[in-house]
Each structure stands twice: as C-alpha cells, then as structure tokens.
Amino acid sequence: MTAASEDTLTKVSTEAATEFVKTFYPALGLNRGSLSSYYSLEPTTILFNGNRVADGAAVQEIFTNQMSPTYYEVQSYDCQIINKAYPTVLPGGGLKPLSERGVKDMSILIIVSGFVRYGEGRDQPQRGFSETFVLVPNPSAERARGRKDWLIESQNFRLVV
Amino acid sequence: MKSMKSRRGGGNDRGGIRKRGPTRTDRDGDMDMDASGARAKRNRAEKSGLGGRLAGAGAGGRAAGASSRAHARKKMDDVLERAIYSLDEPTNFPRGKKPSSDLEPFSVRGWKSSKAASNRDGGVESLIAFLERRMNSFMKSGPRAKITKSRTEGDTLIAFVRPDLAGHMLRINNNVFAGAHVTVEAYTAATALENELAAADTGPNSTTDIKTRMTTILGKRFFPATKLLDLSKMLDDPDMDSVEFLNTASTKSKFFPALMKVWEMGFKTTAERLEAVESVSLAGNKLSNINPVTTLAQSFPDIQYLDLSDNNLKNSQAMIGWRWKFRNLIFLDLTGNEISSDPTFKDTMLKWYPKLQTLNNVQVRTPEEVAAQKKTPIPILPPHFIDESQVGENFVRAFFPGYDNDRNSLVSSVYDDESTFSLNVNTTATRAGQTETAGWGEYIRKSRNLDKISHLSARMSRSFKGVEKIREVFNSLPPTRHPDLIAKAEQWLIECHPVPHLPDPTGQSPTGVGGLSLMVHGQLEESVGGKIELRSFDRTFIIGPGNTPGGIRVISEVFSLRAYGGHEAWSPEIQALSQIPQVAVPGPVLTPSPAPPAAAAPGGNVAEGYGLPRPGKSDAQLQQEQMVIQMSEKSGMTFEYSEMALAGNGWNVELAWKNFEQLKATNALPPTAFLAPA
Numbered sequence: 049m050t051a052a053s054e055d056t057l058t059k060v061s062t063e064a065a066t067e068f069v070k071t072f073y074p075a076l077g078l079n080r081g082s083l084s085s086y087y088s089l090e091p092t093t094i095l096f097n098g099n100r101v102a103d104g105a106a107v108q109e110i111f112t113n114q115m116s117p118t119y120y121e122v123q124s125y126d127c128q129i130i131n132k133a134y135p136t137v138l139p140g141g142g143l144k145p146l147s148e149r150g151v152k153d154m155s156i157l158i159i160v161s162g163f164v165r166y167g168e169g170r171d172q173p174q175r176g177f178s179e180t181f182v183l184v185p186n187p188s189a190e191r192a193r194g195r196k197d198w199l200i201e202s203q204n205f206r207l208v209v
Numbered sequence: 210m211k212s213m214k215s216r217r218g219g220g221n222d223r224g225g226i227r228k229r230g231p232t233r234t235d236r237d238g239d240m241d242m243d244a245s246g247a248r249a250k251r252n253r254a255e256k257s258g259l260g261g262r263l264a265g266a267g268a269g270g271r272a273a274g275a276s277s278r279a280h281a282r283k284k285m286d287d288v289l290e291r292a293i294y295s296l297d298e299p300t301n302f303p304r305g306k307k308p309s310s311d312l313e314p315f316s317v318r319g320w321k322s323s324k325a326a327s328n329r330d331g332g333v334e335s336l337i338a339f340l341e342r343r344m345n346s347f348m349k350s351g352p353r354a355k356i357t358k359s360r361t362e363g364d365t366l367i368a369f370v371r372p373d374l375a376g377h378m379l380r381i382n383n384n385v386f387a388g389a390h391v392t393v394e395a396y397t398a399a400t401a402l403e404n405e406l407a408a409a410d411t412g413p414n415s416t417t418d419i420k421t422r423m424t425t426i427l428g429k430r431f432f433p434a435t436k437l438l439d440l441s442k443m444l445d446d447p448d449m450d451s452v453e454f455l456n457t458a459s460t461k462s463k464f465f466p467a468l469m470k471v472w473e474m475g476f477k478t479t480a481e482r483l484e485a486v487e488s489v490s491l492a493g494n495k496l497s498n499i500n501p502v503t504t505l506a507q508s509f510p511d512i513q514y515l516d517l518s519d520n521n522l523k524n525s526q527a528m529i530g531w532r533w534k535f536r537n538l539i540f541l542d543l544t545g546n547e548i549s550s551d552p553t554f555k556d557t558m559l560k561w562y563p564k565l566q567t568l569n570n571v572q573v574r575t576p577e578e579v580a581a582q583k584k585t586p587i588p589i590l591p592p593h594f595i596d597e598s599q600v601g602e603n604f605v606r607a608f609f610p611g612y613d614n615d616r617n618s619l620v621s622s623v624y625d626d627e628s629t630f631s632l633n634v635n636t637t638a639t640r641a642g643q644t645e646t647a648g649w650g651e652y653i654r655k656s657r658n659l660d661k662i663s664h665l666s667a668r669m670s671r672s673f674k675g676v677e678k679i680r681e682v683f684n685s686l687p688p689t690r691h692p693d694l695i696a697k698a699e700q701w702l703i704e705c706h707p708v709p710h711l712p713d714p715t716g717q718s719p720t721g722v723g724g725l726s727l728m729v730h731g732q733l734e735e736s737v738g739g740k741i742e743l744r745s746f747d748r749t750f751i752i753g754p755g756n757t758p759g760g761i762r763v764i765s766e767v768f769s770l771r772a773y774g775g776h777e778a779w780s781p782e783i784q785a786l787s788q789i790p791q792v793a794v795p796g797p798v799l800t801p802s803p804a805p806p807a808a809a810a811p812g813g814n815v816a817e818g819y820g821l822p823r824p825g826k827s828d829a830q831l832q833q834e835q836m837v838i839q840m841s842e843k844s845g846m847t848f849e850y851s852e853m854a855l856a857g858n859g860w861n862v863e864l865a866w867k868n869f870e871q872l873k874a875t876n877a878l879p880p881t882a883f884l885a886p887a
Binding site for chain 2: 054055058059062065066069092093095096097098099100114115116118122123124125126127128129130131132133134135143155157159161162163166171173174175176178180182184201202204205206207208209
C-alpha cells in the first residue's frame with residue numbers, strides 16, 4: 049500500500065460523500081426497497097430523532113411499511129476522512145491484508161443539512177433536519193453493478209427546525 | 210418644544226422602549242404647533258411632492274388656530290389616514306424588494322449643492338440628462354441608456370434603470386455634476402429609511418426628534434408584563450397629532466416601516482426582540498389591506514396573538530402579503546371586517562396559519578389537532594447520550610465555553626496535527642418564523658458545502674488540517690456566545706455514541722481505537738457590525754484518544770451553520786415520565802430511553818443472549834445490557850424501566866439508583882414499572 053496524496057484523499061472522500069448523498073436521500077422518498085443496501089451488516093448506532101433502530105433491514109422496514117410519503121431536500125453537506133487506513137474486515141472474518149488495502153479503505157464522516165416534508169403535496173411544512181453519518185468501506189468483494197464502495201456504519205437523524 | 214427636549218434627556222434611546230413600560234408619558238404633542246414647526250411642515254410638504262392636499266390640510270389646520278382645533282383635528286385625521294394608511298399608494302418602502310421586477314433603483318445624492326439646483330425644477334431634469342449621458346459614454350453598443358423612472362425623496366433622486374445598466378449607474382458615483390460631486394448607490398430599505406428621516410431635517414435634531422417621538426409612541430403602547438404591543442387606533446393617538454411629525458416620517462405609507470425600524474433599534478439582540486412581544490393589536494386602524502403595515506411580519510415574525518378587528522379588510526386578497534408569515538399564530542381576530550363573512554374565510558385562515566386555534570374568538574382547532582399536525586412519523590425522543598466515563602460530557606462542557614472565550618487554548622488542548630476541520634453554511638435553511646438573517650461574511654468564504662464547492666482545489670483549500678491551520682481558521686471566525694449548557698439546556702440537543710476503528714495515535718492497534726461521535730445542535734450569538742445576530746448550528750465531532758494535554762483529541766469535525774431555527778423541534782413529544790420527577794425531585798430526571806432493546810421484554814422475560822456477548826454486539830451495548838440486568842435485580846423494576854433509569858441518567862449507575870429511590874419514595878412510579886412477583 050502506498051500512501052495516497054492529499055489530492056487523492058480529498059477527491060475520493062468528497063466524491064464518496066456526493067455519491068452517497070445524491071442516491072440515499074432520493075431512495076428515502078422513492079426507492080425505499082433499496083434502503084437496506086446502504087447499510088453495513090453490523091452498524092453500531094442508527095438513530096432517528098433519538099429512536100434507536102437496529103440495522104439497515106429495520107430502517108427499510110420502517111420506511112416501507114410505516115412512513116408517509118416523504119420528500120427530502122439536501123441544502124448543504126460536507127465530509128471529513130476519519131480513518132484513512134480503515135481496518136476493513138473481510139466478509140469471512142479477519143482483517144483485509146495491508147497489501148490489499150487501497151485508498152478506498154477509509155472511513156468518512158458526513159454531515160447533511162436540509163429539509164424534509166412529510167405527507168403528500170408541497171403544502172406540507174418544511175422541517176429542517178441535520179444528519180450525521182459514518183461510512184465505512186464495503187467489505188464485500190462482489191463486483192456487481194450498483195455495488196456501493198461505502199456503507200453506513202452509524203447514522204443520526206434529527207429534526208432541528 | 211422645551212418639554213420635548215427635556216424629555217429627550219440624554220438622547221440615547223437604545224433599549225428605552227422596553228424600560229419605559231406601559232406608563233403613559235406626559236402628552237405634549239401640541240407643543241409643536243408653534244411657528245417653526247408649521248414652517249418646517251410647509252417647506253417639507255412642498256418638497257416632499259406629496260401634493261397640495263397635505264400642504265393645504267396642514268395650512269388649514271394652522272390657520273384655523275386653537276379655536277377650531279376639533280375641525281383641524283378631523284382634517285388631520287383624514288390626512289393621516291391617507292398618509293399613513295393610504296390605499297392608492299403602493300408600499301413605498303422596498304424592504305429588499307424592488308418596486309418593479311425588471312428595474313433596479315439607485316439613489317443619487319449630492320446634486321442639491323450643484324449649480325443646477327437653482328433651476329426651476331431643482332435641477333432634476335438636467336441631473337437625469339447628465340446621468341443618461343454618462344451611462345451612454347460608458348457604453349459601446351446596445352440600446353441607449355435611459356432613466357426609465359424617477360422620483361425625489363428629499364435631497365435624493367431615486368432613479369430606476371434596466372438591470373444591465375446597474376454597473377454603469379454605479380460608475381457615475383463621485384462624478385461631478387454642475388460643480389458638485391454626486392453619490393450614486395443602490396437604493397435599499399436602509400437608504401429609504403435614512404432618506405425618510407433625513408427628509409425631516411429642518412434642524413440638527415429632527416431625525417432624533419422623530420425617533421424620539423416614535424419611541425414615545427411605542428413606549429406607551431408596549432406592555433412588557435403581558436408582552437403586548439398595542440398599535441390599535443393609531444389615528445386617535447395624541448402623539449400622532451404633531452404636524453411636524455406627520456408631514457415627514459408619515460408621508461405616504463412609510464410611517465409604519467419607520468416605526469418598526471425604531472422598534473428594532475430598541476433591542477440589542479434579535480432574540481431579545483423576538484421574545485419581548487407575543488401579541489400585537491392593529492385593531493381599529495381603518496386598514497383596507499395590510500400593505501401599509503406589512504413590515505410587522507418582519508419585526509414580529511413569531512407573535513402568537515394578532516388582533517386586526519375593526520378594520521376594512523374585505524377579502525383574503527387584502528391580507529395576501531401575510532399568507533406565509535406568522536407561522537406561530539394561534540389567535541387571530543378579524544371581527545368587524547368584511548372578510549369574516551366570506552364563506553371560505555375559516556378554511557383559508559386555517560390553511561394559512563397551521564397553528565391557529567382561535568379565529569374571531571371561536572375555537573377552530575384544538576391544541577391536540579395542532580400537536581397532531583406537528584407530529585412526525587418518527588416521534589421526537591430526548592437525546593440519545595451514550596458516553597464513556599463522561600468523556601463526551603466533559604468534552605462538550607469544555608469545548609463551547611472555550612470556543613467562546615479562548616479559542617487559542619482550546620485549539621492547543623484538543624486538536625493535534627492530524628485533526629481535520631471544515632465548516633459549511635446552509636444559506637437556504639428552513640427558519641423559525643421569518644427572522645431575517647445577517648450576511649454570512651467570513652463563514653461563506655470558508656464554506657465547504659460540497660453541493661456548491663465542486664472543484665477539487667477549493668475542496669482542499671476549505672478543509673483545515675492540523676493545530677495551526679485550525680487555529681488560524683478559528684481565529685478568523687467571528688466571536689461567538691453560546692447559551693449556558695445547564696441554565697439553557699433546552700436550547701441544546703447533544704447526542705453521543707461510541708464509534709469503533711478510529712486511527713490509533715500510537716499506531717499500535719491494527720484495528721484502531723474506539724472513540725465517540727458527538728452531535729451538537731444549538732444556537733450562537735454573534736456580533737455583526739455592532740448588532741447581535743442569532744444563528745443556529747449543527748456540529749459533529751469524532752473524538753478519540755490522543756497525545757493532547759487532556760488525552761482526548763478531535764479526529765474530525767464538521768461545523769454546519771444555518772439561519773436561526775429555534776429549539777422547539779427537539780423538545781420531546783413524550784413528556785409523561787419526565788414530568789413526574791419534576792414534581793417529586795429536583796435531581797436527575799428519569800426520561801424514557803430511546804427504543805428499549807427488543808430483548809428487554811417488559812415482563813422481565815429475558816430474550817436469549819441478552820446481557821451476553823454475541824457476534825455483532827458492541828462492547829458498549831453489552832455493557833449496557835449488563836447494567837440493565839443489575840439495575841433490574843437491585844430495584845425490582847422491569848428491564849424497560851431499568852434501562853430508562855440508566856439512560857435518563859447518562860448510564861451513571863449511582864445517579865440512576867438515586868433517581869429510582871427518590872421516585873419510589875414519592876410513589877411516582879407506576880405499578881407496571883416493577884416486575885410481577887414470581
């Protein structure tokens with residue numbers, strides 16, 4: 049593994065954040081059946097307004113079966129690399145060998161600011177939210193289309209307005 | 210005028226509005242009916258271009274003398290009505306809005322001291338010709354430059370031009386017109402008010418004088434104890450019965466915006482201003498639409514009670530300007546207005562004002578219905594705060610006072626050379642009410658909103674790594690004041706949970722070290738150009754062990770700023786349990802915890818594996834489960850209540866136990882809190 053330059057690290061992390069934000073929020077509204085695919089299999093903490101949710105499957109279940117229509121709009125977001133040498137754990141257990149680790153083996157902090165409308169129609173009030181994510185590398189070796197390079201390790205959603 | 214002067218005292222009326230209180234100051238509006246006042250009035254009436262009616266009415270009032278004051282008074286009322294609440298005059302006070310959508314207004318000053326000022330028209334015509342000539346001289350092609358529209362306000366010419374000419378207009382600034390330097394500036398609300406006040410300038414004190422008058426009017430109509438600003442029946446106010454006053458600040462429909470401006474000047478901070486008033490009455494002001502008073506919504510965005518009774522509002526169109534305003538309105542009185550008999554009236558008002566409960570003194574919505582509306586699909590719970598040895602708590606307690614008071618020491622104590630920081634501004638954030646936001650200045654230059662900042666070089670230069678870079682950026686940001694973490698706890702929402710696999714500063718652990726993610730939502734005050742601005746923020750820190758003085762370092766931090774959005778959004782919807790101890794004990798509060806783990810069945814039937822390690826279960830969760838089991842064994846409470854007690858006390862066993870004992874001693878716990886006897 050060679051140390052990546054600051055340019056590369058910035059490019060990779062900010063593009064990962066953009067890709068995530070631009071697909072995850074629309075999915076919350078329109079593609080709820082795909083939600084679990086955004087999550088790590090063993091996320092540490094998932095919170096919605098202080099309610100703890102077990103995992104990605106539970107998030108998908110809640111959004112699919114219990115939520116009114118929602119419309120999210122992201123107004124601002126930013127990210128920082130947390131660990132640029134993230135100890136990615138292989139699906140079969142055990143750490144990914146150092147020789148196989150690349151620039152994408154990084155964990156990323158993302159903070160998003162925007163609004164959400166619950167219910168149908170533009171007349172519904174806009175509720176401001178702030179949401180924090182920690183994304184970690186996807187350990188799966190699968191190379192299928194639409195494979196996500198990063199998955200949600202923790203998530204904290206809060207209505208703030 | 211003597212008594213006016215003595216009352217003016219030190220002349221500093223900042224904050225005076227509040228202090229003055231409901232006590233009526235002595236009325237001496239009549240004092241101004243002296244010769245100089247009348248003269249000033251006549252001059253101004255001519256100058257202001259308000260036309261013969263006002264000048265005539267004023268002159269009539271004066272000629273009539275004291276013997277026919279009642280008659281004069283009546284005439285005055287007519288003038289007042291037209292002047293202050295005129296219908297045919299559009300709102301002339303462009304608070305950020307252009308009078309015409311495709312023309313831009315500019316103010317031109319300084320020409321009054323030119324040679325052309327002695328022309329019959331005061332030099333206006335030759336000034337306009339001069340401006341057009343200058344603009345054309347800057348242009349090489351395209352349609353000729355023209356002043357499309359213009360008017361004068363005192364010594365200022367307001368000239369309207371096509372937007373493409375804006376640059377050329379500004380270039381004329383400081384050019385010489387007929388021997389005088391002219392100032393050309395974009396015409397804004399601030400300029401408008403300045404002109405308004407300056408238009409009264411017949412003596413060195415008259416601007417202050419108008420301000421003082423308005424302060425007097427506001428002072429006697431503001432009732433701090435009940436948070437009421439009573440602006441009803443303004444036309445009958447003896448303090449409005451001042452010729453000088455009327456002819457100046459009240460010309461056209463500018464009186465009210467100026468009054469609002471004076472009100473705003475009376476407060477040091479936006480928060481203080483917003484909190485001062487809950488109710489406003491504009492009853493009995495003969496309003497046939499809200500245009501003349503529309504700025505009320507800017508100065509009082511959060512009021513809950515609004516009395517518009519006994520006006521001449523005919524239909525909802527007359528109120529359309531307030532369609533999206535007053536989002537917190539719970540009481541609205543429109544009795545004595547034609548609008549009330551409109552069949553769609555109730556539905557329209559319910560739609561316009563989501564929190565409205567009482568309309569024309571009749572309940573139209575219950576508090577429960579309002580609450581149900583606000584209810585989100587995901588209930589609002591108290592903060593989830595899972596700390597480790599109070600590391601997170603101590604960090605927050607030290608960080609914010611440090612950020613306010615001594616950023617240098619703060620940076621040295623919790624950042625290291627690997628720490629990264631960036632900030633972003635959400636300039637379009639949803640707000641609480643219609644509060645205006647000050648510009649973002651220094652923040653916007655550093656904002657790394659990735660939605661807007663797409664170039665890699667900018668993304669790099671707006672991220673700061675290491676103690677010195679972070680010190681530099683912190684010191685470049687405006688000084689702040691955060692509310693007290695304990696005294697104003699409700700203004701904060703602070704959550705915390707463990708995060709694994711953080712970089713190990715010693716490099717020893719291949720899987721990294723554990724740390725905490727801290728998510729802080731709150732507000733800060735900041736001094737912008739001498740005015741205190743209130744903003745909201747969201748700030749996330751990833752903290753972990755480090756070689757800093759306190760052994761804790763910030764690994765990554767993102768600071769997000771937005772317009773003030775209040776703190777109502779996170780006040781918990783479930784209050785039932787947290788309210789009990791408020792009566793019983795002043796100590797730590799037992800609150801419902803976020804989603805008790807599914808394993809902790811209320812009856813105490815322990816799901817398999819609860820409290821035992823299993824794959825995928827974090828150490829922190831395991832530790833908590835074990836604490837819940839111990840708490841349950843010791844207290845006899847169910848797992849659910851045991852977890853509530855622990856979570857509600859930050860997982861501090863001692864505090865949770867103390868809390869439990871207090872609640873038990875006062876019989877505040879329901880029978881269902883306890884395990885059924887075996």
